[in-house]
Every structure is written in C-alpha cells, then in structure tokens.
Amino acid sequence: MTNGGSSTATDAVSASLARAREVGAGRDGLNILLYQDADGALAEAARHDTVSSTGPLAGVPVVIKDNIATLRMPTSCGSKILEGYVSPYEATAVTRLREAGAVVVAKSNMDEFAMGSSTENSAFGPARNPIAPDRVPGGSSGGSAGAVASGIVRIALGSETGGSVRQPAAFCGIVGVKPTYGRVSRYGLVAFASSLDHIGVFGATVDDAALGLETIAGHDANDATSVNRPVENFRAGRLSASPLKGVVVGKPVEYFPSDLDPKIAERCNTAIDELQRLGAEVREVSLPHTRLAIEVYYIVAPAEASSNLARFDGVRYGLRIEGDGLRGMYEATRSSGFGPEVTRRIILGTYVLSAGYYDAYYRKAMQVRQLISRDFANVFASGVDLLFTPTTPTTAFPLGAKSDPYEMYLSDIFTCTANLAGVPAMSQPIGRVDGLPVGGQFIAPHFHEAGMFRAAYALERALGPRASQ
Amino acid sequence: MSVSLDDVRHVALLARVGLTDERAAALVAELNTILQHMDVLSPVDTTGVELAPSDAAPTVLRADEGPAIPLARPRESFAPKMRDGFFLVPRLDTHEDAGGAS
Numbered sequence: 106m107t108n109g110g111s112s113t114a115t116d117a118v119s120a121s122l123a124r125a126r127e128v129g130a131g132r133d134g135l136n137i138l139l140y141q142d143a144d145g146a147l148a149e150a151a152r153h154d155t156v157s158s159t160g161p162l163a164g165v166p167v168v169i170k171d172n173i174a175t176l177r178m179p180t181s182c183g184s185k186i187l188e189g190y191v192s193p194y195e196a197t198a199v200t201r202l203r204e205a206g207a208v209v210v211a212k213s214n215m216d217e218f219a220m221g222s223s224t225e226n227s228a229f230g231p232a233r234n235p236i237a238p239d240r241v242p243g244g245s246s247g248g249s250a251g252a253v254a255s256g257i258v259r260i261a262l263g264s265e266t267g268g269s270v271r272q273p274a275a276f277c278g279i280v281g282v283k284p285t286y287g288r289v290s291r292y293g294l295v296a297f298a299s300s301l302d303h304i305g306v307f308g309a310t311v312d313d314a315a316l317g318l319e320t321i322a323g324h325d326a327n328d329a330t331s332v333n334r335p336v337e338n339f340r341a342g343r344l345s346a347s348p349l350k351g352v353v354v355g356k357p358v359e360y361f362p363s364d365l366d367p368k369i370a371e372r373c374n375t376a377i378d379e380l381q382r383l384g385a386e387v388r389e390v391s392l393p394h395t396r397l398a399i400e401v402y403y404i405v406a407p408a409e410a411s412s413n414l415a416r417f418d419g420v421r422y423g424l425r426i427e428g429d430g431l432r433g434m435y436e437a438t439r440s441s442g443f444g445p446e447v448t449r450r451i452i453l454g455t456y457v458l459s460a461g462y463y464d465a466y467y468r469k470a471m472q473v474r475q476l477i478s479r480d481f482a483n484v485f486a487s488g489v490d491l492l493f494t495p496t497t498p499t500t501a502f503p504l505g506a507k508s509d510p511y512e513m514y515l516s517d518i519f520t521c522t523a524n525l526a527g528v529p530a531m532s533q534p535i536g537r538v539d540g541l542p543v544g545g546q547f548i549a550p551h552f553h554e555a556g557m558f559r560a561a562y563a564l565e566r567a568l569g570p571r572a573s574q
Numbered sequence: 575m576s577v578s579l580d581d582v583r584h585v586a587l588l589a590r591v592g593l594t595d596e597r598a599a600a601l602v603a604e605l606n607t608i609l610q611h612m613d614v615l616s617p618v619d620t621t622g623v624e625l626a627p628s629d630a631a632p633t634v635l636r637a638d639e640g641p642a643i644p645l646a647r648p649r650e651s652f653a654p655k656m657r658d659g660f661f662l663v664p665r666l667d668t669h670e671d672a673g674g675a676s
Binding site: 190191192194195326327329330394399400403404411415418419420421423424427428430431432433434435449451452453455456459468470471472475476509 | 608614
C-alpha cells in the first residue's frame with residue numbers, strides 16, 4: 106500500500122511530512138531533501154480529498170530528484186549555478202505522477218548534475234545513508250533513495266546515466282529500476298548525457314517500483330527519443346503462482362570476479378539458489394566487453410555533458426557573474442557555478458571531443474559501446490531471458506572514503522553497462538553484510554520490463570525477511 | 575597520450591571555464607590519471623564497427639509549427655537580465671555599442 110495505510114490524502118501527506126521531520130531529512134540532518142513544500146502538498150492533498158480522487162496513486166506522497174523539473178519547487182540539480190531556479194514547465198514524468206493522484210512533497214539531494222556515485226558532490230552538502238548515517242547513500246540519486254529508505258515516501262523519482270538509481274537503491278536497501286531507454290520521457294529531466302540519461306523509480310517494494318514505473322512510462326511527443334509502443338502491466342507478476350518456470354537466468358562471469366567481496370557473492374548465490382528453486386534454469390554466460398565499460402562510460406558521458414552543460418552560461422537562467430566582456434562573463438559564471446567534479450568532466454569531455462583526440466577517445470569509445478551492446482544482444486538471443494548480478498561491488502562506503510575520481514567511478518562497474526546498451530535493469534535488496542544492504546540486479550532485453558518485474562516479485566517473496574537481514 | 579598544462583588551458587578556453595593556476599595544475603594530474611585508464615580501449619579490434627547500430631531507430635522529427643510550449647512563469651522570473659523581451663548580455667569585444675547592453 107503506497108500511502109502507508111492512511112485513509113485520506115491529507116493524512117498520508119501529513120504522515121510523510123512528519124516522518125521527514127522525525128528522521129531529520131533536511132540540511133542539518135541526513136540532508137536527503139533540499140526543498141520541501143508542506144503548504145503546497147497539503148493543499149493538493151486536500152483537493153484530492155475534496156474530489157475523492159481515484160487515480161492509482163491518489164493521495165500518495167512522492168519525492169522528486171532535484172534535476173527533474175517541477176513547478177512549485179526549485180530545480181537546482183544540486184548546483185550553485187541553478188540555485189533557486191524554478192522551472193517554467195514540468196517534466197512529463199512528474200505530470201503523469203500528479204495526474205495519477207500523487208502529491209509531490211519534496212525535491213531530493215543529488216550529486217551536482219548527477220555526476221557522482223555518493224551524493225557527496227552536491228553543492229548543498231553531502232547526503233547521509235539513513236541505514237548508517239556515517240556512510241554515503243550512493244548516488245547520484247542518493248536523496249531520493251534515502252527518502253524511500255527512511256520511510257518518508259514509498260515512491261520517488263531518480264535519474265540514471267550510469268547506475269544512479271540502482272546503485273543508491275542497493276546501498277539503501279530498497280528497490281530501484283531503470284527502464285529501457287525511450288520507455289520513459291526525458292522531457293523535463295535536465296540533460297547530463299542524453300544518450301545515457303533515463304528517469305528511474307525507487308520503491309520501498311517491488312510493487313511500489315512497478316506501480317511508479319507503470320505510471321510514468323509511455324510515449325511523449327515532447328521527447329524525440331521516447332518510443333511509441335504499449336506499456337505492459339508491470340504488476341501482473343505479483344499474482345503469478347509459478348512465476349519462473351521455463352525462465353532462463355544468465356549468471357555473467359564478468360560480474361562475479363575472483364576479487365568480488367565473498368560476502369556479497371554469497372548473498373547473490375543465495376538469491377540465485379532461490380531463483381532455481383522457483384523454477385528458473387540458471388546458466389553461466391559471458392559478456393566479454395564488460396571489462397571495458399567504465400572506460401567507455403567515462404569518455405562518452407563527459408563528452409555529452411560538455412555539450413549539454415554549455416547552456417549554463419549566465420545568459421538565460423541561473424547564476425550570472427559579471428566578468429570582462431561576454432567571454433569573461435561566461436568563464437566567471439561557469440567557474441563559480443560548477444563544482445570540482447562537474448568542471449573535471451566538462452574539461453575531460455571537451456578534451457576527448459577536441460581535434461586530434463576525437464578518433465582515439467570518443468570514436469573508439471562509441472565503437473566499443475556497440476560491442477558491449479552486442480554482448481547483451483548475443484546472450485539474450487541465445488535463449489537467456491534475464492541476467493542476475495550483484496548491483497555493486499561493495500556495500501555503502503563511509504563518507505569521504507573515496508577521494509580519487511577513478512576509484513569513485515568504479516562504483517558504477519556493474520551498472521553502467523545497462524545504460525550503455527539501453528536495456529532495462531533493476532536492483533532489489535537480497536540481504537545484508539555487516540548490517541549494510543546488498544543489492545541484486547536483474548538485467549532484461551529491451552522493453553522486457555514486465556518479465557523483469559515478474560522475477561523480482563518472485564525473488565522478493567522467496568527471500569522474505571532475509572532480504573533485509 | 576599525456577595532457578599538458580597548455581592542453582588544459584586550451585580546453586578550458588574552448589569550454590568557457592575559468593581556471594585558477596592551482597586548479598589547472600591539479601586537472602593536469604587528474605586527467606592524466608583518468609586517461610591512462612582509457613588506454614585499455616586502444617588495442618580493442620573495432621574494425622567495421624559503426625558508432626551506432628545499423629538498425630537504430632531514425633531520428634524523430636516533428637513539424638516545425640504549432641504554438642510554443644506554454645510557460646508557467648515569464649522568462650523575466652528566471653533570466654539574469656532582460657529588456658524588451660530579449661536576454662541581455664555584455665557587449666561583445668568586437669562591437670561598439672552606444673546602448674550599453676549590460
């Protein structure tokens with residue numbers, strides 16, 4: 106039940122706001138919420154109660170990542186360059202949630218422009234993991250993950266470019282899903298790397314995530330990459346009696362390297378045993394170009410970012426710092442407005458696209474990206490229906506533990522492949538190691554979200570309380 | 575391939591990012607470390623591999639017509655500087671502007 110059992114929208118929203126206060130979700134606490142709109146949310150909830158709304162999310166409070174455009178609260182992308190900016194239009198995904206009855210209660214903290222894996226790169230300070238506040242919640246959508254993990258909401262929106270929903274979901278012990286590229290409109294999602302960006306959904310349970318995704322999925326003429334095909338019933342799998350009979354699950358050897366934390370491997374193998382017990386056939390498979398994914402990702406994503414973030418120049422919106430003439434204004438605005446990681450990626454992206462280096466870096470990376478996509482196509486063409494892997498190579502790490510950029514980039518090693526190939530993937534809790542959540546990841550062929558959810562429902566039921574122990 | 579301070583300065587100019595001397599020097603080291611890892615791609619055989627799949631969906635275009643997407647609030651509410659419906663920017667170096675744009 107996504108509204109926490111409340112009988113009215115006002116009760117549900119009030120309970121959500123109270124929970125945010127109770128856990129210290131604001132900037133002097135966990136710092137998972139940047140902006141809250143209590144008055145607006147309560148007014149909208151009262152309106153739902155007055156007209157007795159019957160939408161699938163009637164009266165359900167939701168949290169939205171700070172890079173997804175909303176009308177009543179700022180959309181600052183965790184950046185000083187957009188601090189206080191309130192969008193003049195709303196993201197399609199947010200519109201669809203609201204039309205289904207959901208009430209937006211807050212915008213969540215994030216790594217600046219979604220560049221990071223820990224939510225430590227936010228210009229508004231690092232977020233903390235509600236399960237272990239001395240540790241990161243993952244990133245870049247760490248605030249949304251924290252909002253669900255701490256019980257403020259059961260559904261939240263995040264965004265993914267290399268794993269920024271699934272990785273924080275794993276670190277916070279909740280469900281996170283990234284749909285097929287094109288399944289959910291990116292209209293109103295502030296662009297980071299357009300060929301890799303997705304809007305994704307966090308849920309307290311598989312059913313919450315399925316309901317959220319089902320609500321926002323579908324064609325949107327405002328996004329040229331939105332795909333016009335029907336959205337299946339992602340929740341059908343919750344009722345299936347023998348859900349995995351005849352399903353072939355691949356276990357890719359590259360996601361279980363010899364140096365994988367044995368406790369994480371053990372949790373994954375327990376989950377795989379359950380999948381077999383539920384009727385699935387498990388096969389060892391290989392995706393040989395996986396080892397190159399981080400390098401490809403950290404060329405392609407910064408290259409696209411260097412182009413997309415050119416729009417933040419002090420002319421049309423956001424921060425402006427006057428300088429010596431027009432160029433001086435551009436440089437002063439951007440150097441003051443962007444934090445260190447964003448600057449690093451803009452410089453890196455501009456470098457790999459510049460004359461003399463384009464072929465060696467960007468062109469090469471895009472070709473290897475095709476090889477990574479072919480790996481997935483070949484495995485799925487061989488009769489494998491789904492892949493199962495660990496979501497992350499580690500559990501949530503302590504705040505400040507990773508100062509080397511490349512070491513931080515490795516946090517995405519099991520997730521960025523799905524963004525490069527555009528295939529759907531999701532993380533769900535499969536147990537804990539030393540008290541910290543471990544995520545297991547399903548990866549499916551393009552537009553096979555329904556089958557992926559069917560397996561996730563079954564695994565969630567089979568693991569029961571062990572998923573959070 | 576290693577990145578020099580001049581490379582970083584040149585790229586920062588292209589990217590319209592101002593850098594202090596200290597930050598530029600730090601970026602030289604950071605980029606060289608990152609790009610060293612990228613060298614693993616160099617020996618991969620990509621002969622005949624295109625940049626996008628041959629069956630990729632074509633770019634969707636819509637007719638260049640119809641009303642603009644309505645805005646919930648005017649540009650003046652979020653633009654740093656506007657006058658008469660135009661965004662104001664500092665005068666270009668190559669222009670003499672008696673009007674004093676900014």
